[in-house]
Amino acid sequence: MIIANTYTFKILRYDAKEPEETPSFSFYQIKVLPGLTVLAVLMRIRDEIDGTLSFRSSCRSAVCGSCAMVINGKIDLACRTQVASFGDETIILEPLPNFEIIKDLVVDLTPFWTMYEKIKPWLSRKQPDPEKEIPQSEEERDRIDQFVNCILCASCYGACPVLARNPDYMGPHAFAKLERFMLDSRDERSMRSLEEINNERGVWGCDTLLRCIDACPKDVRPTDSIVGLRKKLLKYKLFGKRNDED
């Protein structure tokens, strides 16, 4: 026999269209079967109790990156977090930090995408394309694997202490994406194109507190990319190379 436990969900409510109202918590009591996820409960609350609650969701299987939020103080995807995993009868849900709230648990990701675009997130080639595939070894493919796995959910951005004090910082996701291309054996971008990140807004701004690694639901380690990019910048300063004739 499976027993449903009653939980209290305490959810931050705010509407940027009504800025005179300060953010406040709404409380919802709901019976939850073991195994149910935070996202499943959010959907039940919106369906059955309060149709005005706003949150993003789509794949419900931790691949689309829609539902990152703060769950009992920890950033994670609502869809892969089990309600019962906290051993606590109160679950507190808040929107991702380091963003403006649009409504309730939905934040404005514009700065996140702006920084993503800044690093030119696409394969940069100088040679003409071959008729078939560009050859790549299994080892070369493995080298980019962890960064390829990034689902752009913005958990790392929300967790980053540098962004909390400096909104101009580009964010861990941007460096992880850039390193995905820098490490790709097929990419031919020049070191000169890295000037964008060669400053305090870029990779030199990181405190290496590794909060982004803790927050990532896909086991990506953005700090690895920051360290990797710093090394490349230093090496280039000392020795030059990597397509420096743009």
Place this chain on the structure above:
Amino acid sequence: MHYHDILIVGGGLAGLRAAVGLCERYDVGLFSKVHPIRSHSIAAQGGINAALANNPNSRDDTWEKHAFDTIKGSDYLADQHAVEIMCKEAPNIVYEMEHWGCPFSRFPDRSIAQRPFGGAGYPRTCYSTDITGHVLLNTLYERTVSKGVKVYPEWFVVDLVIENGQCHGVIAFDLINGKIIPIRARATLFATGGYGRVYFYSTNALINTGSGIGVAYKAGVPIKDMEFVQFHPTALIGTNILMTEACRGEGGYLINNKGERFMERYVPIAMELAPRDIVSRSIQTEIDEGRGFDHPLGKYINLDLRHLGENKIQEKLPGIRKISIDFIGIDPVHDPIPIMPSQHYSMGGIDTNIRCETEIKGFYGAGECACVSVHGANRLGGNSLLDTIVFGKLASFSIPEYLESDGLTTPDESFLLRKKEEIEKKIKRLTSEGSERPFSIQMDLSRTMSACVGIFRTKDELEKALVDIAGIKERYKRVKVSSPKLHMNYELMNTLELEFMLEVAHTIALGALLREESRGAHFRRDFPARNDAEWLKHTIARIGADGKPAISFKEVVITNYQPMERKY
């Protein structure tokens, strides 16, 4: 009023590929109800088919063999010229995506890796571990960013404006700002995805409501072969999250409660790698006849990967391992995965041809929302990613040809303004009167579809489904959304979509009732044989003057492959 030369609705693979092909010559606007990177293409796992002949066991593979497998897999309902175009284009598509940065897995000779998949004579499914949709969608999104495509994220299209057989644009709902906005366009492409959420048990994302198909249908566009619904054999019990066919492609077994690899009884040669319709029916039969396992979340069959060993599982199926651990607490290295068949893919959709054209001038469809048909009565695994990119690309060729020839030059503003008023009135009614909660209507609809229009079908069940759907449609007239505010009102968006889900469900159930034969994924217990003499034809549904679907039929295009008995 917004204007774009070309308006693309949907930010998955089909929509993005079309945008990439069109944006340099035309003013393109891409509208998506979620940020494009959240589109459901992201969730595809196993791979994309192309006869590259990279696998040492497939050196003599050709696109013609790929076409034959696809046509046979479709139970001969696919239009063969369309299949030939898709399979011939497949290697170009894969190479193009690779050149644009797609990180495919590799063979030791540094070529793109290919794995075996169901219903295919050769290992021709190109992949990136088990996140192929993720890498393809990221690659195409990166390409759209590099080209500066104008994207409107979180804009939901609520209506299509057609006058005198000509499309003039759409009415969109800007979710964040709560505005209803008409958008004029000379050509409109729908790439809005499938309708999985019409079913209770589905591997699909929550956004896959099929509303794009329903919007087109309600606006007068014919839709095709709606009764053909793919049920994926292996979805995790409880959440119905997809467990890729690659689990079996890499050697996984299906095991019943007697410890048997029961596929031996149904398809002794192909075993677990028979096409999806056949494997799903086999699993359902095992469960129905008491050879499944019991679980509080439902009855299930085991997908056993243990004999593959930790190294192979971690190398080829890391995402499956992580999902199993995260969502059901099972590590497939040590324990089998409990699975059941679930709705997975919409073979039917907007009636399009090989140029992505519909009957309506200036209105196009591509990807899962469209039915060319390249999948016929049953789609092969690895062909859906291919379909999206091939036909997204073909749309980017045919739309300019139309615009440069007899294309509409100035879409009419007045039609759009009138439509906008209608939508505003509709929203006013949804938010002011009524007593029915939207979720309860959607729940009843999806439960009806899973119970009565599933893997095995009968006349009685299908008739019951139609009666139920009629009743649910009546209840929808009294539906009420909690808040009259328009911005960030997801309940309102869901309720607007629900109207179209009801129509989609209605055409599926009606098509299934009328088709008195079994073909591919459509299996009638009361008509268990394929009947080419009477039913080798497409079902077309268009909305009648009375608001009900009017059904007609259309010939299947046969080129080189005469229908034969389908044996594996």
